[in-house]
Amino acid sequence: MRPQRLSLGLSLCVGVLLLGGLTRPGFAESGRSIALVLDASGSMGARFPDGTSRMDAATAAVVQLVNTLPPDTRLAFRAYGHQSAQNAKNCRDTALLVPFGSVAANKQAIIEQARSLQPRGYTPITYSLTLAAQDLASEEAPSNVVVVVSDGKETCESDPCTAAKALAETDAKLVVHTVGVGVDAETRGQLQCIASNARGSYFDANSAPALARAVGTAAVAEAKPRETSPAPVSSATISTKAASRDQNAPVPLETGEIVRGRLAGRGKMHHYWKVAAPAGRYRVVLDIKLANDAHSNIQSEVIAFRPDGSQLAQVLKTNEIDFRTRAAAESDGEAQPDTVLRVGNNGSSIVDYWLGLFPVDADVPSPYFVRAPKIEPLEFGKPFSATLDPKPGAPAEVWYSTSLRGQDYRISAEFKRLDGKKSNVQAKVEMFGPIGERVRGADDKVCSVNKIDVSAKCVTKLVLAEDAQVLFRLTPSNKAGYRTIFTVEPIN
Structure with missing residues (x-):
């Protein structure tokens, strides 16, 4: 009989372990833990065109959400702007009203807390978002989701866009979705920025039914790749040809070719390039910057000469205070082959330049030939x-x-x-x-x-x-x- 009792004991232990694996804190079959953050600032007392207040519509959206999410979904409820009047200018006015637990366990408490909220104070989005991310820190789900529902932009001296980016970089599982409640263009831009910086999506809501749909959609929306500033890259192939300082021996410049050079200041030297292209209409493009990358005066010019050395015309000129600048000019008529282009630097500092020759209808890399931003x-x-x-x-x-x-x-x-x-x-x-x-x-x-x-x-x-x-x-x-x-x- 002992073997049977031992077998029963092992079976019981395995059953307990399996049950514990299904119900351990911080994980649900839905694969996400959701921190719902609701705006209860003073402006939430405003009404939609049908007469429903934004606060009442938000409360109804919360009730609908907890009634539709899978019961084992991990959900917490936080609000901001509900504890202090607007004239208090309280930039820490936020509270975790219902800590994380399953929807089944938290449902009634979340509904009661949502219905008790009265719109009162400021809109401390950055501080509330930071605390919501901390609320999620102990959760074990594959995805930590924050859903921010707001009708206004940040009213405190902080930047929620920057905060969202930093939080997303710290927590690879973090996703922040935002819902705008009857927002203006500036608020929409900020909420879009928060979401895009933290792998999330933005949702607009201009009525009570739309708000309920938006909150429900945001709670189950998938993460997006976080937008990052692209690294500067060369957007064009640059020729390795060396420039000529001799007007009688200019270096050929082919159609579509981009060459580069460096010039000392005060016209101490010039570079000469010969148009090696059939007669036609062309665009000459010059990118130029100070070699030390300073933000200062950039003075340069490109002058065209006939093959016999006589001057045709000034093609283009720059005189800008900038880090780098671009000038372009089109030929007035049929440009002749063997025209010589002289590049000069009239400023006092050493400059780097890039010179390109293109048919007038050809695509030109923009806004610069090298280190071009998106x-x-x-x-x-x-x-x-x-x-x-x-x-x-x-x-x-x-x-x-x-x-x-x-x-x-x-x-x-x-x-x-x-x-x-x-x-x-x-x-x-x-x-x-x-x-x-x-x-x-x-x-x-x-x-x-x-x-x-x-x-x-x-x-x-x-x-x-x-x-x-x-x-x-x-x-x-x-x-x-x-x-x-x-x-x-x-x-x-």
């Missing part, structure tokens, strides 16, 4: 978020492309310091031609900010007489880093 296509009315973080020898810049019609546009750009300090906010938005070239005779500065604060915003009206393909560039005008939100909207 160009993001714009969508009208959609806020685009980015980070400007200057590094030594690598200027901070973000580029956008779009096609504009001959009409009016509203341009808005917000710049918020990454360090959260109240100090100089200096940055600008510029507009360039379709390949990143500065347009001669045109004012390329669209708008700029120069203010002592944590953030600043410029809004301007852009008036165009005719259709144009353009690039926009956002850059800081000092050494600070910024989080940006950029929007272009047609004015009908």
Whole structure:
């Protein structure tokens, strides 16, 4: 009989172990633990067009969520802005109302807590998001999900976009989805930024039913690859040809070829290149920067000469204060073969340049030939978020492309310091031609900010007489880093 008792004991132990494996804290068959973070700030008392308050709609969305999630899903409930009045300006107004447990165990407590919330105070998204990530730290699910439901952007001196990025880098399992409750363009941009920086998605909700759907969808949405700033890469093949200093022995420059050179300052030397192409219409493109990567005056020119040495015309010229710049020019008529192009440096510092020759209808690598940043296509009315973080020898810049019609546009750009300090906010938005070239005779500065604060915003009206393909560039005008939100909207 003893063997039978021993066998029964082993079977019982195995059964307990299996049961424990299914119910151990921090894991569910759903494969995720969800931290639901709900905005209960003062603005949540506003109403949708049908008269339902945002707070009531959010409460109903929470009730629907806990009634539809699998019972073993690990779920916690946190709120912010519900404990202090707005005039208290409480940037730590958040509380974990229901700690992690299964939906089956937490359902009633979450419903009761949601129904007890009254919209009152501030919107400390960054602080609440950070604590929600800490709430998830002991969870063992393959995916740690935060769902932030908010009707406003951060009201404290912190940047939730930067925080989301840092949290996602620290926890490879972390996913942050965001839901905007009747939000404006700026808030939408910030919530989109939070989600994209933490492998998540953004969901819009402009009615009570839409909010319930959005919260339910966010709770089960899959992670996305986190967006990162692309490393600078060479976007074109650069020829290894050495430049000539002898006007009588210019080096051939083929169609589609890009050559490079380095010139001393004050016109002490010139480089000579011969157009080795059949007669036709061509575009000459010059990229140039100071060799020491300084942000300073860049003065250069390209002059065309006939084969006999007589001067034809000045092809292009630069005189900009920048890290690097691009100039381009098209031939007025049929450019003749064997035309000689002389590249000169009129500034006081050593410069590096890249020179390309292209048929006028050919594609040209943009906005530069080397170390070219990514160009993001714009969508009208959609806020685009980015980070400007200057590094030594690598200027901070973000580029956008779009096609504009001959009409009016509203341009808005917000710049918020990454360090959260109240100090100089200096940055600008510029507009360039379709390949990143500065347009001669045109004012390329669209708008700029120069203010002592944590953030600043410029809004301007852009008036165009005719259709144009353009690039926009956002850059800081000092050494600070910024989080940006950029929007272009047609004015009908």
